Amino acid sequence: MTEVQEIEQQKQYIQKVAKLNENKNLTYHILTFGCQLNENDSEKICGMLEQMGYTQTDKIEEASLAIFNTCCVRENAEERLFGKIGELKNLKEKNHLIIAIGGCMMQEEHILEKLKKSFSYVDIIFGTHTLHKLPEDLFKVLETQKKVKDVIDIDGNVYEDLPIKRNSKIQGSVTIMYGCNNFCSYCIVPYVRGRERSRKPKDILNEVEELASQGYKEIMLLGQNVNSYLRSEMEAIKQGTLKDEAGDYKEINSFAKLLRAINQIEGIERIRFVSPHPKDFTDDVIEAIRDCKKVCKFVHLPLQSGSTNMLKVMNRKYTKEQYLNLVEKMKAQIPNIKFSTDIIVGFAGETEEDFEDTLDVVRKVGFEQVFMFIYSRRVGTPGDKMPNQIPEEIKHERFNRLKQLVESQIAENNQSYLGTKQKVLVEGPSKNNEKMLTGRTESNKVVVFEGARSLVGSMVEVKMVEDHLWYFKGE
Ligand code: SAH
Ligand code: SF4
Ligand code: F3S
Secondary structure, eight states: HHHHHHHHHHHHHHHHHHHHTTTTTEEEEEEOSSOHHHHHHHHHHHHHHTTTTTEOOGGGGOOEEEEEEOOSSSSHHHHHHHHHHHHHHHHHHHHOOOOEEEEGGGGOOHHHHHHHHHTTTOEEEEETTGGGGGHHHHHHHHHHHHHHEOOOOSSSSOOOOOOOOOOOOSSEEEOOOEEOOHHHHOOOHHHHHSOOOOOHHHHHHHHHHHHHHHHHHHEEEOTTTGGGHHHHHHHHHHHTTTTTTOOSSOOOOOOOHHHHHHHHHHHEEEEEEEEEGGGOOHHHHHHHHHOTTTTTTTEOOOOOSOOHHHHHHTTTOOOOOHHHHHHHHHHHHHHHHEEEEEESSSSSTOHHHHHHHHHHHHHHOEEEOOOEEEEOTTSSSSSOOOOOOOOHHHHHHHHHHHHHHHHHHHHHHHTTTTOOOEOOOOOOOOETTTEEEEEEEEEEEEEEEOOOOTTSSSSEEEEEEEEEEOOOOOO
């Protein structure tokens, strides 16, 4: 069966489940762990469920279906999940709750073992390659009351045309590629998400155009390594294993060209993307960011470590100097460009000197935002087998030092915003104060300000008047 036929088949299952659920007013509760790709997957899960006659509820006690979309990038996500499944046991008995668990964690053998042993009451287990089969899996459970485990370990396919229920009406996430080929030595993602594969440019452009026609203003392009978009496909064409008979890749054959094409779409005002890999940040991408008015001059550029030694052990394929040179090059070519990053502290073998290198890069670049992580050993990765693991207390001590540096830098950097006028995309009422509006600057700073509700969804000029470290008050 082709991917198109598989989706056709799932649409029939959607109809079948909808029929079973008719006039029952059923609800579902979904909880998503992990990254924005997982959030986007969950939007598709919700899209399918709504078509099957379920409506979403925040109250798990009332739901007839509970879905957890899991992440395994660090240990704490796993622990939270097991706690949550444990809590469902009573509800399962009381409400005949159907429990479905999917996502990255389900691609791990030891997790499946643990579920089988300790949580055998889970009804559906699905993985990252079988998300689109949720209608079929759910139908089987409803019909037979049997448990379904639907996990496969493959390189992966690309499925189009799944229903979607989006979390925002202003900012739309668009996954442009799946999987990862980089195998950074600390990271589990390539093992659970399969190999790199990209969506066709026309499918992405159609989705963005559709979003624009629905009034969306900001597009977030998603992938584990967005600037290797279409790389595998281009290599396959070169080797003759893929034939581009339909001319899908004739005009757009790279990430830079995709950015330029999306930049042309009317109605969209901002384009962001996560995550690019520093080793693949080619000049054409830098030029596209520079030339495209809608592409934010704000780039998330994961550093992981500032030490060339550690970067080598991490299999990141760039040095401290190459990273700094890339930042300098971008600063020279793109006026006012700003950066955010991800950093891991305490990876195997990290010395005090290595850690000092990380602090050094942080001082030199001056990031707008730093996502900091304590290294978490992942079963099956090379990092887990390295002998020279760092003791927990040293990891924490380094984490705190990095945090202090980052916070003092951000506090200082925030001063440079005060008094300036920034373009802010208004997202909605502020969570803490319904009377205020909240939005973000191009550099992703949160701004809270007074204004009419009618401004939601538009771009407004806001004067930055007060700095509160993680957000600004504006006028
Ligand atoms: N593909 C993206 C993001 C992957 S996961 C990238 O390469 O940047 C998001 C972040 O989680 C990573 O950037 C990394 O900083 C962090 N991370 C990944 N594996 C980790 C681990 N084992 N322990 C701690 N942090 C980890
Ligand atoms: Fe993980 Fe590295 Fe791939 Fe990012 S690029 S998902 S950190 S292996
Ligand atoms: Fe987690 Fe999977 Fe994303 S492991 S970070 S949800 S790709």
